[in-house]
Every structure is written in C-alpha cells, then in structure tokens.
Amino acid sequence: MAFEQQLRIPGPTPLPQRVVRAQSRPMINHRGPEFVEMFAEIISGLKRSLRTENDVLLFPASGTGGLEAAVANLLSPGESTLFCTVGAFGERWAKIARSFGAEVVHLAMPWGESLDPDDIDRTLAEHPDIDTVFVTHNETSTGVTTDIAAIAAVVKGRGKLLAVDSVSGAGCLPLEVDALGLDVVVTGSQKGWMAPPGLTMISVSAAAYERSAKATCARWYFDFAREKRFQDKHQTATTPPLSVLYALHEGLRLIEEEGIENVWARHARVGAMVRTGVTAIGLELFATEGFRSNTVTAIRNPSESADTLKHLLATLNTKHGLILAGGQRELQGHIFRIGHLGMVDDSDVYAILATLELALANLGMLSRTGLSVAAAQTLARFGDGATQPTPIG
Amino acid sequence: MAFEQQLRIPGPTPLPQRVVRAQSRPMINHRGPEFVEMFAEIISGLKRSLRTENDVLLFPASGTGGLEAAVANLLSPGESTLFCTVGAFGERWAKIARSFGAEVVHLAMPWGESLDPDDIDRTLAEHPDIDTVFVTHNETSTGVTTDIAAIAAVVKGRGKLLAVDSVSGAGCLPLEVDALGLDVVVTGSQKGWMAPPGLTMISVSAAAYERSAKATCARWYFDFAREKRFQDKHQTATTPPLSVLYALHEGLRLIEEEGIENVWARHARVGAMVRTGVTAIGLELFATEGFRSNTVTAIRNPSESADTLKHLLATLNTKHGLILAGGQRELQGHIFRIGHLGMVDDSDVYAILATLELALANLGMLSRTGLSVAAAQTLARFGDGATQPTPIG
Numbered sequence: 001m002a003f004e005q006q007l008r009i010p011g012p013t014p015l016p017q018r019v020v021r022a023q024s025r026p027m028i029n030h031r032g033p034e035f036v037e038m039f040a041e042i043i044s045g046l047k048r049s050l051r052t053e054n055d056v057l058l059f060p061a062s063g064t065g066g067l068e069a070a071v072a073n074l075l076s077p078g079e080s081t082l083f084c085t086v087g088a089f090g091e092r093w094a095k096i097a098r099s100f101g102a103e104v105v106h107l108a109m110p111w112g113e114s115l116d117p118d119d120i121d122r123t124l125a126e127h128p129d130i131d132t133v134f135v136t137h138n139e140t141s142t143g144v145t146t147d148i149a150a151i152a153a154v155v156k157g158r159g160k161l162l163a164v165d166s167v168s169g170a171g172c173l174p175l176e177v178d179a180l181g182l183d184v185v186v187t188g189s190q191k192g193w194m195a196p197p198g199l200t201m202i203s204v205s206a207a208a209y210e211r212s213a214k215a216t217c218a219r220w221y222f223d224f225a226r227e228k229r230f231q232d233k234h235q236t237a238t239t240p241p242l243s244v245l246y247a248l249h250e251g252l253r254l255i256e257e258e259g260i261e262n263v264w265a266r267h268a269r270v271g272a273m274v275r276t277g278v279t280a281i282g283l284e285l286f287a288t289e290g291f292r293s294n295t296v297t298a299i300r301n302p303s304e305s306a307d308t309l310k311h312l313l314a315t316l317n318t319k320h321g322l323i324l325a326g327g328q329r330e331l332q333g334h335i336f337r338i339g340h341l342g343m344v345d346d347s348d349v350y351a352i353l354a355t356l357e358l359a360l361a362n363l364g365m366l367s368r369t370g371l372s373v374a375a376a377q378t379l380a381r382f383g384d385g386a387t388q389p390t391p392i393g
Numbered sequence: 394m395a396f397e398q399q400l401r402i403p404g405p406t407p408l409p410q411r412v413v414r415a416q417s418r419p420m421i422n423h424r425g426p427e428f429v430e431m432f433a434e435i436i437s438g439l440k441r442s443l444r445t446e447n448d449v450l451l452f453p454a455s456g457t458g459g460l461e462a463a464v465a466n467l468l469s470p471g472e473s474t475l476f477c478t479v480g481a482f483g484e485r486w487a488k489i490a491r492s493f494g495a496e497v498v499h500l501a502m503p504w505g506e507s508l509d510p511d512d513i514d515r516t517l518a519e520h521p522d523i524d525t526v527f528v529t530h531n532e533t534s535t536g537v538t539t540d541i542a543a544i545a546a547v548v549k550g551r552g553k554l555l556a557v558d559s560v561s562g563a564g565c566l567p568l569e570v571d572a573l574g575l576d577v578v579v580t581g582s583q584k585g586w587m588a589p590p591g592l593t594m595i596s597v598s599a600a601a602y603e604r605s606a607k608a609t610c611a612r613w614y615f616d617f618a619r620e621k622r623f624q625d626k627h628q629t630a631t632t633p634p635l636s637v638l639y640a641l642h643e644g645l646r647l648i649e650e651e652g653i654e655n656v657w658a659r660h661a662r663v664g665a666m667v668r669t670g671v672t673a674i675g676l677e678l679f680a681t682e683g684f685r686s687n688t689v690t691a692i693r694n695p696s697e698s699a700d701t702l703k704h705l706l707a708t709l710n711t712k713h714g715l716i717l718a719g720g721q722r723e724l725q726g727h728i729f730r731i732g733h734l735g736m737v738d739d740s741d742v743y744a745i746l747a748t749l750e751l752a753l754a755n756l757g758m759l760s761r762t763g764l765s766v767a768a769a770q771t772l773a774r775f776g777d778g779a780t781q782p783t784p785i786g
Contacts, residue, residue: 004419005419005421005427007419007420007422009422011632012420012422013420014419015420020417023416023417023636024413024416024417026398026400027400027405027406027407027583027589028398028400028716029716029718030405030590033710034716060458060590060591061453061454061458062631063631064614064630064631065453065454065614068613068614072611096613096614099612099613100613188632190420190632190635196420196634196635196636197423197453197632197633197635198453198634198636199591218470218492218493218494218611220461220488220489220492220493221454221457221458221461237457238455238457238458239404239405239456239581239590240455240590241455241590241591241634241637242405242583242589243416243589243591243637243640244589244591244634244636244637247636317425317426323422323425325422
C-alpha cells in the first residue's frame with residue numbers, strides 16, 4: 001500500500017509541494033498591477049521551455065479546448081485540411097474539425113503505430129489544395145510519440161501551416177518549436193508542467209496569426225487575435241484561472257531550476273526504465289518500437305480476459321494505492337497505461353514496478369518478483385548502451 | 394493598511410480558508426472511482442442552490458466561455474434572436490452571437506439602467522420569428538440587477554427559450570431557475586461560489602437540450618449533448634479543472650451550511666449597507682434605484698477628473714491594501730466598483746467603508762470620517778424600515 005495514492009495516469013499528474021503551496025496564494029485582481037509580473041514570467045517561462053519566440057496564448061480550458069482553438073483559428077468551413085493521427089485524441093481532433101465544417105483528409109494510423117513522413121508527403125502531393133496540416137506529437141491513448149522533426153520537415157518543406165497536439169508531450173519531450181517551424185503547438189497545464197488541469201497554452205506563429213485573420217470558422221472565446229491584444233497589455237481576454245496560473249508559475253520555476261534539457265533527459269530515462277522494467281517480466285508494449293512515448297507507456301493486457309485486467313487495475317487502486325489508466329475506446333480491456341510525466345523520477349519508477357509486480361504475483365500472473373525493478377535499476381546505473389549487463393534478477 | 398490585501402472587486406473573490414485547504418488536495422483520476430462521489434455532490438449542491446431539477450453542466454472555462462456555450466447550443470447561423478442587455482458583459486454576449494452568425498436584435502439599455510419587461514414584450518411582438526431570448530440577470534460592469542422574474546414571465550409567456558447570464562448573480566441573489574422556467578443559466582466559479590476562476594456552470598432545461606439538437610452553430614468543446622452523456626456517467630467530456638472543483642465542492646458546503654436563503658439575505662443586507670454607507674458620505678450610485686445589485690456597487694467618480702479617480706484607486710491599493718475595480722470601456726474614469734459577493738459579511742463592509750473614507754479624506758475629498766460606517770451600522774442594527782433612525786454620525 002502507498003501512504004498516499006500514487007497517481008500514475010497520463011495526466012492529471014501529481015503536484016510537487018511547492019506547486020501546491022503556490023496554488024494556495026490569495027486571489028488577486030487579474031486586471032490590476034498584481035497580475036502583470038507573474039503573467040509576464042509565466043509567458044516567458046513557457047517560451048523558453050518551448051524554444052520559441054512566438055506568442056504563447058493562455059485560455060481557461062482543457063487541452064481539448066486548445067485543440068478546438070487551433071481548428072477554429074486556422075480553418076474555414078468547407079476547407080480541405082489534413083489530419084495525421086495515431087490514436088483517440090487525434091481522432092477527436094479531426095472530429096472537432098468536421099464539427100466546424102472542414103473537409104478532413106484523414107491519415108489515421110492503426111492504434112499503436114506511428115506516422116510515416118513519406119505518407120504525409122504523398123498525401124499533400126495528392127491534395128495540393130490543403131494549406132494546413134494537423135499532427136499529433138504525443139498520443140496519450142496509445143503511448144506513441146511521432147517523429148515530429150521529420151514530419152515538420154515534410155510539411156514545412158511544402159510550405160504548409162503545421163499545427164501540433166503536444167498536450168502531453170511539451171515540457172517533457174524535446175520540442176524545438178522555432179527550429180522546427182511549428183505554427184501552432186497546443187499543450188495543457190496538467191501534463192508535464194506539474195500544475196492542475198484548467199489551462200491550455202498555445203504557441204502561435206506569425207503565419208498562424210495571418211491565417212487566423214482570414215479563417216472564417218465561428219469563434220469568439222478562443223480567438224487568437226483578441227487574446228493577443230489582451231496579452232500585449234499583460235492581461236487575458238477573459239478571467240484567467242488564477243490558482244492554476246499560480247501553480248504553473250511555480251511548475252515553470254521548477255523546470256527552469258532543473259533546466260529544460262535535463263527535464264527532457266529525465267523523461268527519456270524514466271520512460272526507458274519503465275519499458276525495460278515491464279518487458280523484463282514478460283509484459284508486452286503496445287506501441288511500435290522506436291515510437292514509444294517517454295511520458296506514457298501502453299502495455300498489452302497480460303491476460304486473455306478484459307475482466308482480469310479490470311480486476312488488476314482495481315486491485316492496484318484499492319489494495320496498493322497505485323492508480324494506473326486503462327485503455328480508451330476500442331483499447332478498453334486490451335491495454336493499460338502508466339503515466340510518467342511531470343513530477344516523476346527513478347524512485348517513482350521503482351515504486352510503480354515493484355507494486356505492479358506484487359499485484360501480478362498476488363493474482364497468480366507472475367511467479368517471481370523483483371525482475372522488473374532490477375532491470376530498471378541496471379538501466380539507471382549503466383544506461384542502455386552496448387555495455388549494459390543483463391539484469392541479474 | 395490591511396495585513397492582507399482586501400480584494401473587493403466583483404470577482405475573483407477572496408477564498409475562505411476551508412476552500413483554500415480543500416483546493417490543495419492531491420490530484421485524482423478524473424476517470425476513476427475517486428471522482429464520482431465528489432462530482433455527484435457538486436452537481437446536486439449546484440442544483441439545490443439554483444433551485445432546479447435541470448442538469449447543471451460544468452465546462453473548464455471562464456464565465457464568458459459559458460456565455461459562448463449558450464449561444465453555440467441554442468442558435469443557428471442566420472437565425473434571428475433577441476439580446477436584452479444592460480452593460481459591457483451583455484454587449485459582449487451579443488457580439489459572441491454575431492460571431493456565430495446570428496441575426497441579433499439588440500435591446501441594449503443605456504449603462505446604469507435596467508430592462509423594462511414591456512419593452513421586451515413589444516420587441517418579441519414585433520419579431521415573431523425570434524425563438525430565443527438572452528438576458529443579463531446581474532451586470533458586473535454597471536452594478537445593475539434586472540427583474541429576472543418579470544422578464545421571465547414575459548418571455549416564457551410567449552413560449553420562447555430564455556437564456557440568462559447570471560455569472561455574478563447566481564449563488565448570491567435569489568434565483569429560482571425552475572419556478573421561473575429559465576432554460577439556460579450561466580454562472581462562474583469565481584463569483585458567489587467562493588472558488589477560484591476556471592469553471593463555468595450551466596443549467597440546461599429539457600427544452601434547451603431539444604433546441605441544442607437542432608441548433609447548427611459550430612461547436613464541439615461546449616456541446617451540451619456530449620457533456621450530458623459524460624455527466625450521466627459521472628464524468629466530464631474533457632479533463633476537469635480538479636483543484637477548482639475541490640474548491641467549489643467546499644464552497645457549496647459552506648453555502649449549504651449557511652442555507653441558500655440566508656446567503657441571499659446576507660448579500661441583500663451587505664449590498665444595502667454598502668449603498669447606505671457610500672451615499673451617507675455624498676457619493677452617488679451609478680445604477681438606477683430599484684435595480685442596484687447586491688453583489689457589486691457602481692459609484693460615480695466623486696471628482697471631475699479621471700486622473701483623480703485613478704489616483705484614488707491606486708492609493709487604496711498601495712497605501713491601504715484595498716483593491717476596488719475601476720469602470721470598464723466607456724465608464725473608465727467615470728465610475729468605480731466595489732465587489733461584495735461570496736465571502737463577505739458586515740465586518741467587511743465596515744472595513745471597506747472606513748478605508749474608503751480615509752483615502753478620500755487624505756486626498757482632500759472628504760472633510761469628516763465615520764459617517765459611512767455609522768450609516769451602515771445603523772442599517773445593520775435597525776434594518777431599512779420606517780423606524781430607521783438617522784445616522785448619529
């Protein structure tokens with residue numbers, strides 16, 4: 001059992017104590033001088049973490065709200081557009097675009113697989129009328145990270161606008177917004193940023209603003225141009241979620257103290273440790289090799305039965321205090337997911353793996369405990385290079 | 394000076410300690426069993442406070458997001474509709490409807506005045522094609538509360554749908570959603586509910602759901618039908634702002650412990666005390682008599698000069714720790730506003746009035762202090778009936 005619940009779903013993530021304390025600060029006037037300095041620090045912290053000189057606009061909304069904002073600001077009803085998706089959240093994004101009247105050409109990969117940049121290039125060649133491409137960077141539902149650099153090279157090489165869902169990637173995975181020329185990148189407070197849910201943050205390039213001025217999809221709340229006018233005055237267009245901003249402010253400080261490249265390296269190490277650990281006890285990873293996310297690991301149901309998986313997850317919750325996520329939509333009963341983003345480090349991986357082993361053993365699904373932890377330890381100690389010894393078990 | 398800032402703007406409001414503590418609870422899985430009980434209690438608490446059996450849907454957004462949700466779910470592009478407004482937020486609401494392609498008939502009252510139900514009746518008679526009416530209940534920018542019961546009688550008498558902006562009214566002012574037949578009522582977490590901003594709550598009648606099924610305005614994030622499907626499973630369609638929900642949960646408990654009718658009475662008393670106090674020292678109220686809000690008081694600039702008002706508000710902030718709000722848009726420089734909603738009681742009124750007096754006296758704008766506090770005390774002691782003695786000063 002855990003003294004406190006271990007929340008290891010792919011967001012919301014646990015909050016560091018410093019973030020919890022920051023979040024508890026008294027309310028202030030969001031139109032007054034009290035707001036200005038904090039707001040400016042948040043924006044500049046986000047820009048540094050995203051490696052961009054573009055504006056980063058904040059909207060009170062979930063990540064899905066941010067994805068809708070990208071659609072509403074970049075598209076016009078009847079316009080052909082390309083969505084390149086690798087799971088449930090990407091497919092939801094394409095649905096949002098259809099709700100707004102776009103003609104969606106949908107390159108929808110089978111769940112678990114990643115995108116091939118050549119497919120995107122070919123699709124764009126076949127549809128020269130498409131001006132804007134929407135791509136998932138990190139897909140929470142399948143544990144897949146796409147090769148956003150290679151995809152950006154193709155899309156920007158053809159002079160198209162590129163909008164990226166990095167809700168659960170940004171702040172954890174390397175993402176160089178300006179170097180890759182990403183026009184719109186959507187992320188959310190409750191993922192790598194170590195704040196509670198309630199805020200979506202969106203980087204917007206000059207070209208995206210230009211497009212927004214012409215795009216005729218209905219919008220008011222999520223309008224980029226209005227939000228920019230307010231942000232230029234160090235305000236938000238509507239009342240911001242102050243306590244979430246307080247938390248984000250402190251989360252960004254933690255990121256800056258660690259250094260964003262160290263944050264990326266920590267997520268890479270932790271992701272590798274989780275994968276090495278679970279495969280060491282015979283569990284199978286769901287995502288294609290080479291595209292496995294360092295923020296969320298999807299694992300195939302170790303049993304034939306969906307009920308057994310349900311029982312495993314319920315037991316982990318009630319008997320062990322470890323909260324993992326099941327599969328979404330058609331993956332329900334077929335996979336479970338471990339979130340490892342934001343406030344997470346090696347010691348959390350050991351706790352997760354050891355607890356998971358114990359629950360599997362108690363359910364008669366594992367004969368010997370300790371192997372996954374040992375494998376993760378070995379990886380932490382020696383890295384995954386050629387000299388890596390086999391786990392001693 | 395105040396030991397801590399006294400935040401007396403019309404939202405965000407100060408948070409009770411119990412709410413701050415509740416807000417600090419650890420993150421949980423919003424798709425897990427941990428979420429269900431709290432969510433059910435929040436929904437039923439909101440329904441009791443709003444006096445409705447209708448669903449109350451929650452969206453991660455500011456109050457303006459809720460106003461956009463009402464537009465997007467009730468209207469279709471090209472449809473004629475009526476907006477009855479008394480200030481900046483109502484006019485913003487009408488703009489949102491125009492952004493979504495509605496043909497807006499706009500009964501826009503001069504700022505400071507309220508709505509005449511007969512005008513609404515006449516307008517509806519002149520425009521029989523109008524099916525839906527949008528009305529402001531409590532206008533934060535002008536300190537006006539409309540007679541929503543009389544307006545509802547007219548609108549529902551003609552069989553129209555009625556959507557109400559009560560972002561800063563609900564939870565403070567008497568509002569019997571079902572008795573009045575209100576189809577959509579929008580409110581926000583950071584007003585009377587004593588929680589931080591980040592959540593909009595919207596009551597939706599069966600007739601509003603029916604309309605929503607036919608209304609063709611573009612929407613996904615704010616779609617009522619999808620949100621209802623998730624709420625029926627004790628979930629939200631997208632990740633909810635958990636810490637704001639924790640706070641709202643505790644805010645609702647405070648309201649239920651006090652009793653909603655006592656909450657209404659407290660706001661009525663506090664509103665009357667503020668008005669009596671400020672008029673006792675010669676300040677002029679901006680809103681028309683009989684329609685003055687019990688959650689926010691708008692006061693005319695006591696000087697001829699906008700700069701003097703700006704200086705007064707800045708001095709209150711920096712020298713006295715009292716944060717009041719200026720005027721919005723064309724009222725900037727012409728009024729200032731005191732927020733008295735949520736966590737507020739008699740003692741706060743004394744502190745506000747005494748501090749305001751002192752600042753006015755220090756600026757040479759008031760010759761004698763104490764009169765406003767004394768007037769408020771007298772009102773608190775004897776009520777405002779015929780037997781009320783004149784303040785002894």
